[in-house]
Amino acid sequence: MKIFGLRGGVHPEGRKDMSVQGSIRTLPLPKKLYIPLQQHIGAPAIPLVSVGDTVLKGQLIASAQGTVSCSVHAPTSGTILALGNHAAPHPSGLPVPTITLESDGADQWIAIETVEDPFALAPEDIAERVAAAGIVGLGGATFPAALKLNLSRNSGVKTLIINGGECEPYLTCDDRIMRERAVEIVEGIRLIASAVAAQEVLVGIEDNKPEAIAAMQAAAQGSAVKIAVMPSMYPMGSEKQIIQVLTGHEVPAGGRPADIGVLVHNVATAYAVQQAIRLGKPLVSRIVTISGGAIKAACNVEVLIGTPVQELIEFAEGYTQPAARLVLGGPMMGQQFTQTSVPVVKGTSGVLALLASEIGQAEASPCIRCSTCVRACPVGLLPLEMAAHIRAADLSGAVTLGLKDCISCGSCSYVCPAHIPLVHYFNYAKGDLAAQERAKLKQEATKKLAEGRSERMARIERERAAAAAKRKAAREAKERAAKEAAAKAAEETV
Numbered sequence: 001m002k003i004f005g006l007r008g009g010v011h012p013e014g015r016k017d018m019s020v021q022g023s024i025r026t027l028p029l030p031k032k033l034y035i036p037l038q039q040h041i042g043a044p045a046i047p048l049v050s051v052g053d054t055v056l057k058g059q060l061i062a063s064a065q066g067t068v069s070c071s072v073h074a075p076t077s078g079t080i081l082a083l084g085n086h087a088a089p090h091p092s093g094l095p096v097p098t099i100t101l102e103s104d105g106a107d108q109w110i111a112i113e114t115v116e117d118p119f120a121l122a123p124e125d126i127a128e129r130v131a132a133a134g135i136v137g138l139g140g141a142t143f144p145a146a147l148k149l150n151l152s153r154n155s156g157v158k159t160l161i162i163n164g165g166e167c168e169p170y171l172t173c174d175d176r177i178m179r180e181r182a183v184e185i186v187e188g189i190r191l192i193a194s195a196v197a198a199q200e201v202l203v204g205i206e207d208n209k210p211e212a213i214a215a216m217q218a219a220a221q222g223s224a225v226k227i228a229v230m231p232s233m234y235p236m237g238s239e240k241q242i243i244q245v246l247t248g249h250e251v252p253a254g255g256r257p258a259d260i261g262v263l264v265h266n267v268a269t270a271y272a273v274q275q276a277i278r279l280g281k282p283l284v285s286r287i288v289t290i291s292g293g294a295i296k297a298a299c300n301v302e303v304l305i306g307t308p309v310q311e312l313i314e315f316a317e318g319y320t321q322p323a324a325r326l327v328l329g330g331p332m333m334g335q336q337f338t339q340t341s342v343p344v345v346k347g348t349s350g351v352l353a354l355l356a357s358e359i360g361q362a363e364a365s366p367c368i369r370c371s372t373c374v375r376a377c378p379v380g381l382l383p384l385e386m387a388a389h390i391r392a393a394d395l396s397g398a399v400t401l402g403l404k405d406c407i408s409c410g411s412c413s414y415v416c417p418a419h420i421p422l423v424h425y426f427n428y429a430k431g432d433l434a435a436q437e438r439a440k441l442k443q444e445a446t447k448k449l450a451e452g453r454s455e456r457m458a459r460i461e462r463e464r465a466a467a468a469a470k471r472k473a474a475r476e477a478k479e480r481a482a483k484e485a486a487a488k489a490a491e492e493t494v
Contacts, residue, residue: 001202001228004248006241008378009233010411012169012332014208015358019291019298020172024180026302027315033075033101033306034086034343035061040136041143042068047099053080056110058282061099064131070144071134073282074101075304077108089309089328089342091335098343101306112280118191123153126195126277133276134346135283139163139174139237139266140329142347145273152196152263160198161246162189164205164212164267165230165237168330171350173287174267176300178205178212182219185267188274189225196263201225203267204242208232234332235409239264241378253405288344290316294323294353303344310340312351323353331358332410362419373412373422379405383412387425395429395436403429 038044045062055061055074062072081102085095115121121129131146162185166174178185193201203220205213207229217227228246235241240251242264249260257264268287275281284305291298296317303312309328313319327334328342329350344351373383381402389397403426412422 001226002248003228003230004245006231006233006236006245006378007380008376008411009235009241010376010414011232012234012414014232015169015291016172016175016208018170018295019289019300020175022299024176024287024300024302025315027304027307027312029076029103029105029107030304030307030311031103032081032308033078033103033304034308034341035072035075035099035101035306036086036088036343036345037062037072037097037099039072039142039305039345039347040070041141042066042070044097045069045072047083047097049080049083049099051080051083054078054104055080055101056108058110058112058284060282061101064134064144068144068147070136071132071282072099073134073284075284075306076101076103077106078103087339087342089335089337089345089348091337093337093339093342114280115278118187118277119194121194121277123149123195123197126191127153129277130195130273133272133282135269135272135276136346137266138268138272138286138346138349140333140347140349141239145265145269148263148265149192149195152258155258156261157196157198157258157263158261159200159202159247159263160189160193160196161242161262161264162192162201162203162225162267162270163237163239163242163264164203164209164216165242166209167206167232167234167237168332168334168350169234170291170352171289171330172291173289173300173349175209175212177271177287178209178267179215181271182212182215184274185271186216186219186223186225187278188270188272190223191273191277192263192265192270193224198263202228202246204228204230204236204246206230206232206236235378235407235411238378238407238409240407253402283346286344286346286348288312288348289350289352291350292323292327292352293355293358294319294321296320305346306343308341308343309337309351312344313340313353319353321355324356325352325354325359327352327354332414333408364420365418367418367420370417372415372417376411376415378409378411379407381406383422383426386429387420387422390425390429395433398426398429399433403433406430 043066046065047062049061056077059074061074064071079102082100086098087093088096127146127149135145136142243262244250272283285302288303289300290312326337386398386401406426410423
């Protein structure tokens with residue numbers, strides 16, 4: 001199969017051998033689980049349980065609200081201890097609305113509905129079951145999977161791409177799931193293809209995963225699913241980049257993959273779809289890589305959603321020495337965190353504890369305009385120029401240069417010889433732009449409310465004036481009638 005070139009990109013040291021050798025292990029049942037209501041892009045789910053309620057594993061405990069949202073299910077059986085705030089798996093560590101569940105140790109499932117022949121289901125039925133299972137994109141984007149299926153079907157997607165790239169250093173959870181659960185993944189891929197009526201199905205896997213490639217090829221034999229081996233390069237696993245490499249087509253600036261007839265899902269998402277459709281199991285757990293130089297026994301574990309990160313670190317036998325940095329996800333695009341009480345959520349692919357020698361921090365020096373960042377940018381942007389505009393508080397200038405097309409992969413920062421944290425500038429600017437847009441929307445909404453109030457008050461005034469005029473006319477008519485009656489009575493008396 002023809003593979004197209006990738007613009008830019010970098011070759012960070014993989015360090016995947018630390019965790020890739022052992023099979024996926026299962027974390028012991030935690031005593032308490034902290035389940036955030038916001039584990040996806042869109043509106044947070046609405047809780048359906050109260051403190052003191054007993055629940056079974058897989059029971060719906062919070063329902064999606066609105067079009068872009070996702071439901072949440074109990075990861076195990078037990079009792080609801082609290083509905084309140086808990087530290088979020090985010091650099092801020094600020095608390096977010098969370099359901100706290102105390103396990104009863106039984107891990108008892110609700111009654112689940114299995115499907116003997118899932119390929120007999122209508123496309124709409126597949127999407128409905130995926131929505132009911134609370135599945136989001138497990139590659140990190142956390143976009144509700146059912147919404148993506150419906151949008152793709154309605155826009156006439158022709159090519160389904162399954163992302164098995166896993167180009168982030170350290171992470172091996174996708175590699176292990178492809179090695180160990182390839183048959184289920186391929187069935188999930190075929191179900192997704194059936195849901196969107198895809199004419200072509202491609203699975204992209206980097207060539208540094210030969211065992212995963214062999215397992216997926218064996219599982220896909222005799223089906224329409226094609227395994228495409230891609231060169232190892234970062235950010236090969238990014239959505240727009242894998243489309244470019246496998247199809248030769250580029251997603252237009254500001255556009256979506258569906259605009260060029262492509263849908264992309266992650267291999268772990270395909271596995272979750274198979275579990276939901278065939279076995280009726282909602283998304284209550286995921287595979288997570290625990291790794292980094294500070295971890296004693298790096299490994300991949302299947303973890304219940306809501307498990308505190310501290311329990312994962314202890315399961316991996318703790319630290320060899322104090323970690324210089326803790327990261328959720330990969331080191332290139334992951335998020336730093338400081339509180340190990342934060343829970344694993346649906347989008348958590350890795351927990352990394354890195355040593356100072358692995359971070360490679362150095363003091364930033366002035367830009368020497370060598371353009372190394374320009375050559376590394378996979379989107380074809382001018383990182384040094386965008387950063388200069390942002391430093392000068394000229395966000396509109398940075399937007400003109402393509403700030404909104406930046407995928408925050410960090411390739412520019414990685415190669416910068418001056419150690420300038422370029423991607424931090426871009427993330428800051430994108431956050432500022434988002435805040436400005438929210439303020440603008442709020443201002444427009446306030447203006448609409450004010451205009452509506454003015455119109456309403458004017459209408460009320462008009463109605464009052466009309467009513468007063470009506471009352472006056474009635475009073476005058478009554479007075480005229482009385483005068484006429486009095487005059488008539490006087491005439492009759494005479």
